[in-house]
Amino acid sequence: MLSILLLMLSISLATFVLQIRNQLDQHLESNIKPFDMVIGAKGSSLQLILSSVLHIDNPTGNISLEEAMRIAKNPMVKEMIPVSYGDNYKGIRILGTTNKYLNTYEASLQEGSLFEKPFEVVIGSGVAKKLDLQIGDTFISSHGLAENVLETHNENPFIITGILKPTNTIIDHLIITNLESVWEVHEHDNEHHHHEEEHVDEHSDHKDEYEKEREITSLLVKFRNPLGALQMSRFINDETTMQAALPKFEIERLMGFLGVGFQTINGISVAILLVAGLSIFINLIKTVRERKQELALLLTYGVNTFQLIKLVFLEALFLSLLGSIAGWFLGRISIWFFSIFTEDLYGYHFVFSLPTNKELLILILVILTTLLAAILVSLSLFKLNVSKTISHA
Amino acid sequence: MIRTTSLRFTYQNTKNHTFCFPDIDLPPEKDILILGPSGVGKTTLLHLLAGLLPPKTGDIFIANSCLNKLTRSQLDYFRGQHIGLIFQKAYFIKSLTLLENLTLRERCSKKKSDRYRKEELIMHLGLSDLQNKKVYQLSEGQQQRLSIALGVIHKPKVILADEPTSNLDDSNCIKVISLLKREAQICKSNLVIITHDQRVKSHFNNHIIL
Numbered sequence: 001m002l003s004i005l006l007l008m009l010s011i012s013l014a015t016f017v018l019q020i021r022n023q024l025d026q027h028l029e030s031n032i033k034p035f036d037m038v039i040g041a042k043g044s045s046l047q048l049i050l051s052s053v054l055h056i057d058n059p060t061g062n063i064s065l066e067e068a069m070r071i072a073k074n075p076m077v078k079e080m081i082p083v084s085y086g087d088n089y090k091g092i093r094i095l096g097t098t099n100k101y102l103n104t105y106e107a108s109l110q111e112g113s114l115f116e117k118p119f120e121v122v123i124g125s126g127v128a129k130k131l132d133l134q135i136g137d138t139f140i141s142s143h144g145l146a147e148n149v150l151e152t153h154n155e156n157p158f159i160i161t162g163i164l165k166p167t168n169t170i171i172d173h174l175i176i177t178n179l180e181s182v183w184e185v186h187e188h189d190n191e192h193h194h195h196e197e198e199h200v201d202e203h204s205d206h207k208d209e210y211e212k213e214r215e216i217t218s219l220l221v222k223f224r225n226p227l228g229a230l231q232m233s234r235f236i237n238d239e240t241t242m243q244a245a246l247p248k249f250e251i252e253r254l255m256g257f258l259g260v261g262f263q264t265i266n267g268i269s270v271a272i273l274l275v276a277g278l279s280i281f282i283n284l285i286k287t288v289r290e291r292k293q294e295l296a297l298l299l300t301y302g303v304n305t306f307q308l309i310k311l312v313f314l315e316a317l318f319l320s321l322l323g324s325i326a327g328w329f330l331g332r333i334s335i336w337f338f339s340i341f342t343e344d345l346y347g348y349h350f351v352f353s354l355p356t357n358k359e360l361l362i363l364i365l366v367i368l369t370t371l372l373a374a375i376l377v378s379l380s381l382f383k384l385n386v387s388k389t390i391s392h393a
Numbered sequence: 394m395i396r397t398t399s400l401r402f403t404y405q406n407t408k409n410h411t412f413c414f415p416d417i418d419l420p421p422e423k424d425i426l427i428l429g430p431s432g433v434g435k436t437t438l439l440h441l442l443a444g445l446l447p448p449k450t451g452d453i454f455i456a457n458s459c460l461n462k463l464t465r466s467q468l469d470y471f472r473g474q475h476i477g478l479i480f481q482k483a484y485f486i487k488s489l490t491l492l493e494n495l496t497l498r499e500r501c502s503k504k505k506s507d508r509y510r511k512e513e514l515i516m517h518l519g520l521s522d523l524q525n526k527k528v529y530q531l532s533e534g535q536q537q538r539l540s541i542a543l544g545v546i547h548k549p550k551v552i553l554a555d556e557p558t559s560n561l562d563d564s565n566c567i568k569v570i571s572l573l574k575r576e577a578q579i580c581k582s583n584l585v586i587i588t589h590d591q592r593v594k595s596h597f598n599n600h601i602i603l
Binding site: 293294296297298299300301302303304305306386387390391 | 437440443445465469472480481484485486498501
């Protein structure tokens with residue numbers, strides 16, 4: 001019994017780690033694939049990628065839309081998409097961008113229509129489900145990227161005009177609107193502050209000022225040629241006040257950091273697997289010893305030694321298969337629970353997937369180990385002295 | 394038919410002591426009682442006859458086969474087919490019921506399952522009500538009767554019983570002897586009983602004393 005539990009535990013741990021790593025890779029891959037380079041404010045390049053592409057960290061700061069566009073106006077650039085944010089609704093980020101953003105992720109509408117005017121938003125399928133929102137619903141955003149009730153932008157409620165189909169990318173967990181909405185929310189904010197400070201209406205002047213100095217959080221760039229990203233990022237990092245980061249490179253770096261953790265867990269599961277193998281071996285020896293009399297009895301019934309060995313093998317295989325399969329299911333169930341947790345926090349959800357090649361390899365290893373144990377145990381059956389076993393009860 | 398010639402046996406750990414057994418020549422369907430004090434090798438002789446131990450010298454013929462010329466797996470097969478062993482202490486597969494134990498014994502002999510024989514045997518042994526009980530739930534007397542059933546269910550040519558009455562009271566002792574005699578008659582087999590139980594002696598004419 002203990003050996004089955006140990007086997008179950010190690011298999012579930014190993015498959016869990018393998019699956020999480022696989023699916024995390026796939027998620028990151030599909031989320032960063034559309035973009036070759038991100039231009040943003042100076043700071044940590046990893047942070048820039050996490051915030052602008054994966055939407056999990058805080059942005060490094062703002063950059064001037066005009067300056068970014070000027071630099072990105074280059075024949076090597078295939079497409080550039082400005083993104084801007086700074087508000088959230090119940091913890092979900094409101095991303096100001098253009099329709100092109102939706103196209104890059106191949107997102108299409110489940111129902112409703114795209115945003116046209118400021119303060120119209122489309123929401124990802126995950127958001128609709130989580131917050132139970134429908135088309136026509138309005139909401140008030142709060143300032144910053146974390147949920148809070150203190151700083152709300154009461155004057156400008158957002159209205160939902162469309163809900164997107166599930167894309168299995170980060171889009172499912174975003175509220176998307178146009179850039180103007182984000183600008184206007186904060187423009188009004190600034191107006192308020194100015195009113196309070198100066199008590200003078202300088203509305204028209206302000207407007208001109210903001211037309212000139214539109215700010216965005218970052219510019220997502222896609223190149224015609226991957227080499228372009230290298231050239232341009234070097235130029236931006238050396239010659240401007242902005243920074244350029246390459247998502248692919250940064251994510252590889254991130255997975256490098258995480259790899260240590262994954263490897264540790266893998267190491268633990270291998271250790272448990274070894275203990276499980278040993279335990280199956282001891283278990284088999286114990287069963288054969290405990291049932292020595294019954295095995296001897298079967299020999300007097302005319303069953304031959306090879307049939308007894310077959311019995312031992314069947315039992316061993318049954319134990320290891322049962323343990324492996326139960327462990328595999330336990331691993332998948334853990335992923336399901338883990339998924340509920342991560343979906344809530346990071347918008348990452350993990351799916352139930354069929355056994356992978358690596359998992360089949362683990363199963364084969366387990367079975368080979370079991371067979372080895374069964375062979376070692378079987379050797380003692382050849383030496384079983386029926387006469388002695390039966391007469392010395 | 395059982396015939397042995399100049400049978401000798403030595404246990405590996407007691408190299409200096411060799412058991413020498415008198416020759417046995419038993420025509421088909423005859424009974425024989427092997428008597429003697431403990432330690433003279435009664436059980437050893439029985440195990441030699443069952444093919445569980447190889448003799449050092451001499452030959453054993455049972456039903457025209459020479460046991461010591463058979464290979465290991467041939468011997469296993471022969472034992473399953475033609476030999477019924479009844480042990481001093483009852484052995485079973487503990488996780489199975491009474492009926493399952495009998496069915497297992499029948500299957501191991503690779504003979505056709507005979508439901509009528511099984512039912513008749515169980516009834517005659519007075520175990521009908523217990524056939525779906527696990528064997529460890531049976532009393533000692535019931536276990537001993539089951540052990541006889543296991544020894545004869547497959548209609549062996551030779552029934553070998555090792556002290557079948559040593560743990561039984563007088564009435565059970567007589568019951569067991571008559572059961573064994575009856576089954577030997579039905580199966581048309583040789584009945585070989587080893588015992589030091591004086592109660593058994595009067596029921597058999599043919600004796601060998603070791």
